[in-house]
Amino acid sequence: MQITFLGTSSGVPTRSRNVSGIALRPSQRAEVWLFDCGEGTQHQFLRSELRVSQLNRIFITHMHGDHIFGLMGLLASCGLAGNATRIDIHGPADLERYIKSCIRYSHTHFSYPVKIHPVQPGIIYEDNEYIIRCGPLKHRVPAFGYRVEEKDRPGRFNVEKAKALGIPPGPVYAQLKRGEIVTLPDGRIINGSALCGQPEIGRKFVYCTDTVFCEGAVELAQGADVLVHEATFSHVDAEMAFQRLHSTSTMAAQVALAAGVKTLLMTHFSPRYAPGNDIILEDLLKEARAIFPNTEMAHDFMTYEIPRNQELVSV
Known part of the structure; x- marks a missing residue:
């Protein structure tokens, strides 16, 4: 199970960070699952080692522009390339109306099936190897976090x-x-x-953004191998975080600690912490590590492989 960050900025892109998008490559499958699709995501695909031709499932957390403005462009490009067979899209109830409106007014035609699945808390997808759940977060609009669970595998047959x-x-x-x-x-x-030997424990990946600290995120992230959680603001700007219903670095760390996750990867950073300002992103990392030491700060095109021994290896 491998994750690749395609965008780690909040609100607007910067010179070094695009808006939200993260890709998951399930083990032993020629598939890519995309979580959020901010403007320019298809360009990020081109700059990465991912193959957009393998994209077959998309999960949208909420309907804010920095998480969905790249969706129609990406879907249209998949159709023009002629290599998509089917794409399933999971997200809030308004997502279907949004996509249908974009199709209507842009006169876009997909040459492949696109199926939209409105999500509700609970299991939203399951096959022989994976279970995907979603849970409510706390933001200004309805927002959901996602949890991907790899099913346990039997041990080696003797x-x-x-x-x-x-x-x-x-x-x-x-x-x-x-x-x-x-x-x-x-x-x-x-x-x-x-x-058979000892069973191979399935890995667990959780994605939570956008949200202020909430018990929903803690519940969704219980025992995860990797939690990707937004950290828009520094702890110094906590009041702003509460007003805008976003998380600080310390809130992300508190979720990781309360949920007993193994590794926290922070993302969705405000451009206000650019180099040269009074507070920079390295300060956010220090704040989080003071609460949850096993914290890393994501950047665009960072890739993490989660091996079956549950030790996190960066690439």
Whole structure:
């Protein structure tokens, strides 16, 4: 499971940071899942190692422009390139009306199916390997955070042990690998889990923006391997954060601490903390680490791989 930041600025782009967008590449799949799509996201794709042709699922947190203004351009480009087969888009209830209006007034036609899924708190997608949930955050408009859970996998199947027990190779091995209880032709009952090693624990990725500190974020992030959380403001500007319902660096750290996550990656920074100002982004990082030491500050095109041993490795 690999994540790539395509935009880490809040509100407006800067010379070095685009507005919100983060891509997830699920393990062993030629797929890209995109979370938020600020203006210019398709250009960020071109500058990254990601393939827009693999984009098949998009998750929108809320309807503010810095999170959706790049959506129609990206979808139109996918159609013109002729390589999209289907894209599913998940987001707030107003998202479908917004996209349909853009299609109508821009006279855009997609050459591939686009399915829009209005989200409600709870499970919004599940397949054999992943469960994706969303939960409410606290912002000026309805906003949702997303949690991607990789399902646990059975441990390595011990073929030598199975042969030693006289279990003949064949379809029964597949059942035993899944940990099923199997009755053999000779009447013996074999528990597949006894022939497998320790299960591989699935990884958990959580994305929370835009929001002020709230219990919804803490609940969504429980036990996550990686929490990506907005940190628009410095702790010094906490009053402004409360007024605008955004988070400070310390609020992001408090969510990470309360949720027991392994690593916090902060994003969505206000341009007011540019180099040369009284407060700079490095100050926000110090503020967060004073509460939650395992904190990093994201930048555009930063990529993180979360290996199965749950140790975070940066690339």
